[in-house]
Amino acid sequence: MFSGAQFSIYPMTSDFVPAILRGIAALETYNESLRRETDDISTLLVGPPDAVVRAMRDAFTEVARGGGHVVLSATLSRGCPGESDDPICTAPALAPLRADEDPVAGAVSRFDPGVDRGIPVAAQISLYPLGTEAHMARIGACIDFLKQAGVYEKSKHFCSKLRGDASTVFAAIERAFIDFAPMSAHVVMSITVSAGSPSRT
Amino acid sequence: MFSGAQFSIYPMTSDFVPAILRGIAALETYNESLRRETDDISTLLVGPPDAVVRAMRDAFTEVARGGGHVVLSATLSRGCPGESDDPICTAPALAPLRADEDPVAGAVSRFDPGVDRGIPVAAQISLYPLGTEAHMARIGACIDFLKQAGVYEKSKHFCSKLRGDASTVFAAIERAFIDFAPMSAHVVMSITVSAGSPSRT
Numbered sequence: 001m002f003s004g005a006q007f008s009i010y011p012m013t014s015d016f017v018p019a020i021l022r023g024i025a026a027l028e029t030y031n032e033s034l035r036r037e038t039d040d041i042s043t044l045l046v047g048p049p050d051a052v053v054r055a056m057r058d059a060f061t062e063v064a065r066g067g068g069h070v071v072l073s074a075t076l077s078r079g080c081p082g083e084s085d086d087p088i089c090t091a092p093a094l095a096p097l098r099a100d101e102d103p104v105a106g107a108v109s110r111f112d113p114g115v116d117r118g119i120p121v122a123a124q125i126s127l128y129p130l131g132t133e134a135h136m137a138r139i140g141a142c143i144d145f146l147k148q149a150g151v152y153e154k155s156k157h158f159c160s161k162l163r164g165d166a167s168t169v170f171a172a173i174e175r176a177f178i179d180f181a182p183m184s185a186h187v188v189m190s191i192t193v194s195a196g197s198p199s200r201t
Numbered sequence: 202m203f204s205g206a207q208f209s210i211y212p213m214t215s216d217f218v219p220a221i222l223r224g225i226a227a228l229e230t231y232n233e234s235l236r237r238e239t240d241d242i243s244t245l246l247v248g249p250p251d252a253v254v255r256a257m258r259d260a261f262t263e264v265a266r267g268g269g270h271v272v273l274s275a276t277l278s279r280g281c282p283g284e285s286d287d288p289i290c291t292a293p294a295l296a297p298l299r300a301d302e303d304p305v306a307g308a309v310s311r312f313d314p315g316v317d318r319g320i321p322v323a324a325q326i327s328l329y330p331l332g333t334e335a336h337m338a339r340i341g342a343c344i345d346f347l348k349q350a351g352v353y354e355k356s357k358h359f360c361s362k363l364r365g366d367a368s369t370v371f372a373a374i375e376r377a378f379i380d381f382a383p384m385s386a387h388v389v390m391s392i393t394v395s396a397g398s399p400s401r402t
Binding site for chain 2: 002004005006010011012013014015016017040041042044046071073080081082083123124128129130131132133135136139156157158159161186190192194197198199
């Protein structure tokens with residue numbers, strides 16, 4: 001299996017360079033578990049899906065707690081048939097669903113919002129289970145989970161809008177990415193997480 | 202058919218509010234052809250796929266020509282089975298591929314880079330043909346097109362990196378979104394377009 005993300009953090013300030021570098025520095029905690037590479041557009045993380053999401057959470061919260069309007073945008077992917085398997089991505093969290101297991105109940109039971117970061121965020125996420133005609137059913141199950149996790153604000157065209165503390169929202173993103181397709185499936189997710197918007201609606 | 206996008210523009214400046222509002226004002230040219238709605242995270246555009254991409258191009262270039270580092274991030278979608286048909290989305294550009302038509306050659310022949318905007322951009326895009334087991338073949342054909350269009354810089358994990366003038370890159374995005382799946386298919390695309398990065402690599 002190959003899993004990872006391309007993510008970017010956009011601090012809406014003229015001092016964006018040091019802010020972004022603070023976010024990247026927060027990734028060093030994950031040096032053992034994630035491979036990473038930054039260019040002019042995004043930072044690549046390769047590793048187990050749960051660590052990938054947590055590393056993005058930590059980078060984002062590190063930048064956002066400086067205040068102001070900060071957005072993280074990311075594409076997460078696992079199981080892409082065009083990528084070679086990579087041992088660093090081995091993830092016990094991705095044990096296949098048991099045939100008798102309800103994915104929504106499974107995700108709810110594994111959902112761990114952790115400790116509040118004191119950073120309220122709005123987010124929107126889209127799950128794309130690829131290579132299957134069953135993608136809409138899986139998306140529907142994921143939305144059921146988001147509602148039960150208490151982070152679901154509303155449906156928007158092409159995505160679900162979430163709201164909550166950064167810790168809770170990223171914890172829900174982690175489960176959404178992991179629990180709604182078999183271990184071997186190709187799954188992509190797009191996420192946008194926003195803190196400090198002056199136009200909260 | 203239903204088609205549209207959720208997009209956001211991130212101007213990395215402390216004066217981001219007027220910059221974003223300038224971008225939104227540029228959408229007024231499309232009031233006849235697109236429905237739109239802006240909240241604290243993104244602007245929704247609903248309408249024909251070609252107009253959706255051109256409107257994003259115009260909003261982005263309007264903000265980017267003010268200088269500084271500006272990023273557009275968007276999720277484009279067409280044919281989602283969860284959305285009702287909408288007459289505003291009727292798009293002659295989406296005439297189905299003829300059975301004997303090579304999608305790459307078709308996209309190349311329809312590709313119109315237009316007039317340079319004088320805004321060099323880097324971009325990364327991912328195409329997700331959903332509900333089919335043939336998604337990797339369609340992605341591969343799209344990459345062939347991007348190479349022939351002269352905008353392809355390199356492959357990255359989970360996306361293709363493009364480079365060129367804003368006009369050329371958005372023209373390639375338009376064809377990539379339209380030409381690599383049947384009219385009735387559910388297709389999603391994630392794009393990030395960046396101008397003025399201080400860390401061009």
